[in-house]
Amino acid sequence: MDRRHVQVLALIAALAMAGCGGGGESAPDAEGDAAAGADALPIMALEDVKPSQSGLVWQEVANTQIEVTYDRPVARGRDLFGGIVPFGEIWNPGANDATAIGFTRDVSINGNPLPAGRYSLWAIPDPNRWTIIFNRQADVYHTPYPGEDDDALRFMASPRRGAHMETLAFYFAAVEQKDAELRLHWGETYVPFNITVP
DSSP, X not given: OOHHHHHHHHHHHHHHHHHOOOTTXXXXXXXXXXXXXXXXXXXXXGGGSOSSEEEEEEEEETXXXXXXXXXXXXXXXXXXXXXXBOTTSOBOSSSSBOOEEEESXXXXXXXXXXXXXXXXXXXXXXXXXXXXXXXXOOSOBSSSOOOGGGEEEEEEEOOEEEEEEEEEEEEEEEXXXXXXXXXXXXXXXXXEEEEEXX
């Protein structure tokens, strides 16, 4: 379990403990306990807040769990693809630790099989076609790329234009029975991944 998982689980546990009261407490007291628990969390100075804050997306598709953990860079008016993210070069879609994605069962992504497991996610952006890479080295920094020898899957995907997304996001735009669409979205560009589970 990496650092981000531990932080998320610790926060969930703290909030759960803060919200738990004795069996005889009334709802207002329980709410007060939850507020007191939230107050016990440290207040960060603005200069200590990471510019690219951590995010986690979890989705169940049939009986398969999919989880994306990543740090979320902010556009801040910069030219993104073809600018701070050069075309034709390997890029980790995130910041700090490499973006990681895990599957509890074997899946198919854009028609390509991928075994169950946890992977780092990489891309080679291009104006018309992106190369998407799932690498077996899941717990690595966002640079350098671990190398082709550890690639589990490479495939081509087509970028699309959408509404402006200021902070890089992964989200599930659709989930239906055994199919889901996961999107990587930053600025006005998004790349859909069609995921099918057994």
